Amino acid sequence: EGVSAVILGRPNVGKSSLLNCLLREERAIVTAIPGTTRDTIEECLDIQGVPVRIIDTAGIRETVEAVEEMGIRRARQKLGEADLVLLVLDGAEGLQAEDRALFAVAADKKVVVVVNKIDRAPDLDIGLYGEVFPGLPVVGISATTGQGIHALEEALYEAA
Numbered sequence: 001e002g003v004s005a006v007i008l009g010r011p012n013v014g015k016s017s018l019l020n021c022l023l024r025e026e027r028a029i030v031t032a033i034p035g036t037t038r039d040t041i042e043e044c045l046d047i048q049g050v051p052v053r054i055i056d057t058a059g060i061r062e063t064v065e066a067v068e069e070m071g072i073r074r075a076r077q078k079l080g081e082a083d084l085v086l087l088v089l090d091g092a093e094g095l096q097a098e099d100r101a102l103f104a105v106a107a108d109k110k111v112v113v114v115v116n117k118i119d120r121a122p123d124l125d126i127g128l129y130g131e132v133f134p135g136l137p138v139v140g141i142s143a144t145t146g147q148g149i150h151a152l153e154e155a156l157y158e159a160a
C-alpha cells in the first residue's frame, strides 16, 4: 500500500546514497564504481505520516554483463509500477544526454528532479534546472552531507 517512488539516474549520481540518506541508515552499498547496485532495494519511508515505498535501482543503461542486465530489467519493471520518480542528477557534472534519456523514460510519471552533489558545486544555480524541466519540482541536495534533504522530503510529500 501507499505511494511507490523509484530512484532513477545515471550510474554514480548518488542514487544509493540518497536512499541511505532518506532512511538515515547505511542500507545500500555505496562505492565510486559504476554498476555497484545490481538489484533493486525496497524500503518503507514515513514522510510526514504518508507511507512511501522507496526503490533504489540498478542504473538503467546498456550493458553486456548478465547479472547487471537482470538488475536493469527489474529496474524497468519497478519503474513501470511506480507512482513517482526521483530523477537524480549529478550537479557537479552537469546535465548529460543520458539524463534526458532517463527523463524521457519517466515522462508519464510524477517526477521530482533531484540535483545531487551540490556540496561539490557550491555556485550551482538550481534555477537553471527549472528551465530544463519546466513545471517539475527541483531540489538541490547532498546525499553525503544531508543538505537539502528536508526540502526533498517536503517535495515528496507534496508529490505523493
Ligand code: GDP
Residues within 6 Å of the ligand: 009, 010, 011, 012, 013, 014, 015, 016, 017, 018, 029, 030, 031, 032, 033, 034, 035, 036, 037, 059, 116, 117, 118, 119, 120, 141, 142, 143, 144, 145
Ligand atoms: P549510484 O550508483 O547512483 O547508486 O551512486 P552511489 O550512491 O553509489 O554513489 C556514487 C559515488 O558518489 C560514491 O563515491 C558516493 O560517495 C558519491 N556521492 C554520492 N552522493 C554524493 C554527494 O552528495 N556528494 C558527494 N561529494 N559525493 C556523493
Ligand code: MG
Residues within 6 Å of the ligand: 015, 016, 017, 028, 029, 036, 037, 057
Ligand atoms: Mg547504487
